[in-house]
Amino acid sequence: MDILHELDERGPPPYRNVDITEDQAREAILRYLSAKCCCHPPRAEELVITRLTQMPLYRYRLESFTETRQHEKTSKPYTGQRLDKPNRGAEPQLWNIPVQTPKMFQEGSERIPLPNSSELKVCQKCQGRGRCKCSRCGGSGQFRCRCSSGSRQRSRNKRCPGCAGSGRKRCSKCSGRGKKVCPVCKGERRLVHYLQLSITWRTLHSEYICTSPVPELNFPTSLLRKVTGEVIVKDSDVTVCPLPGFPDPSEVLTASQRLIREHGTICGPTNHILRQQQMVELIPVVHVQYEYRGKSLSSHVYGRERRVYAKRHPPALSCGCAVM
Template identity: 35%
Template sequence: MAYPAGPAMYPAVMGMQAPALYNPVPGYEGLVPGASGGFIPPPPVQPMPTPDSHPAQDWSIPALTKEDAKEAFCKHVDSNCCWSSGPAKDCTITNMEQFNTYRYRLETYTESRKTEWATKPYDGQPVNAFTQPPPGPWQIPVNPPEMFKDSVQEVEVPYTSSVKPCEKCSATGKCACTACTGSGDKVCLTCSGSGKVSGEESCNECNGTGKKKCNDCSGQGTVQCATCKGKRQLLSYVKLTVEWKNNVEDFMAEQASGLKMEKLDAVSGKQLFKDTKYMVYPLLGFPDHNMVQASERMIREHQSKYSQSARILQQQQRVELIPITKVTYEWEGKSHVYYVFGNESKVKADDYPATCCCTIL
């Protein structure tokens, strides 16, 4: 078999294990064949943005009415098959307290890049190693997906490809069949390899031989090499892996309603503020000082943390006001409490007085 000449082509060594023939290419000399590539430091980060003025925001939210609170309560009770609807329908609401809380969310959308040697079956593609210097990892144009969506893309670095013989099959295109260990046949399961059944009767499945042709290799003892797909050669190149990741962090302002904070993770709130920029600036003029401090801390930490190993493409911050109403009600002379929270009007009623309406016969 003839192989094209040139610095990017290597002769296949037939019938023997071929050596790993990776010639280092300019700018990628540190890559070791077979080793996982490391992340490439991003270009220098741009300076922090300057404060800008945000328009005046409406921080209020309408109070929950008794009618809406009772409707949400009844729906919640109806969704629990073993709860009696009596207390929800017949109770008297005696007090309603609002404990609205804020949720701050910061999203930092980053792009990271790493390089490593890779191979794929050689199908006659042009090879171009050493024809000119390859571009650096951050010089290769790769279009990002939709902002704030996680994604991964692999790119062949230009001017790094060469051809090498497949080491897995010693450039033959075939490997020994693992199902029959290269023999071409397997022990007959019907007779367990004895060739006989029911005493001295010859086994019909294997015609008394005790062996059957291996289906995996059709009795040949060899199968197509999975590495080179039978091509006998591999295209060797530097692979660039680009990963886009949306790094999300939330901060919830404490509230004294008694409702556990983790319950609020499952609900949405009224969006009061949203800001999207290359780099956002901390909240200004917000009525909750804890939210302002959290915004300053999280933005500072994100820009310090993610700019070390990735390039920040965009940031987004938003503030939601999550409604929480603590409802006190009476039923049969006793006082109980439930909570209505989130835009979805979810209900939490731990001390519901009639949680089982099933009768055991």
């Protein structure tokens, strides 16, 4: 486990590592107000911060890179290739087939034909003929022209350019033959039926964000999903263990135990976990109370991106614009 900050009995890493300073908070709020006030851009001297309440939050993330294997029945046209018939050997077990695994946490898929599973059969679509009745003309090679309404031409002096007055048009799908090459066997009349190994690599993502240490400030933690913080713990292994010795809040340890257990339930005969990684971030969040153009307002500034969240819509400013 890579501990980026020492975790001991004294508690979590000091909040000063992720504190948002007064100047940073003022700059973020001014930028926020500038986007809402189009008439008179706010000036720094108009914004007076009266109180800062630091309330950084922990975010725990778990990723599991998994491999899923399944047998699939499929077929392809027989073109004279050598068949690996079932009586030439036993079908290999699902997980005994060597496969080139992609880079960890890089999703993808692959299909591999299984040896000793081929069987030659007549194509059922065309009954071994190699050609099928055209679905557009029903096998006649022609179909009725739209101009036809019981007569071959509308008038003696004006013929339909599509059918030249015959009332029938040649089917373009089968070139007037009434049949077309079988779409299943591609005209080869026989199919090779075989099993293939279907492999899918994907990453399971789970995360948990601790509740606010100051409940009365009611910051929506869902907003933290789109911002970054300071990484304090990072661990990667074939399978990771819950964070032993992690300090308060105990929510982080409980969340790691629960999510690791949930990811472990996906393991089975067709699904394996190849690698796991977990991470704990401390995300800066500060509640800012300030005076602006004679109004008392408050907002949250959060994340390294210094985004701003206002719980309530303040009344219209003196310029007539409303801060949303």
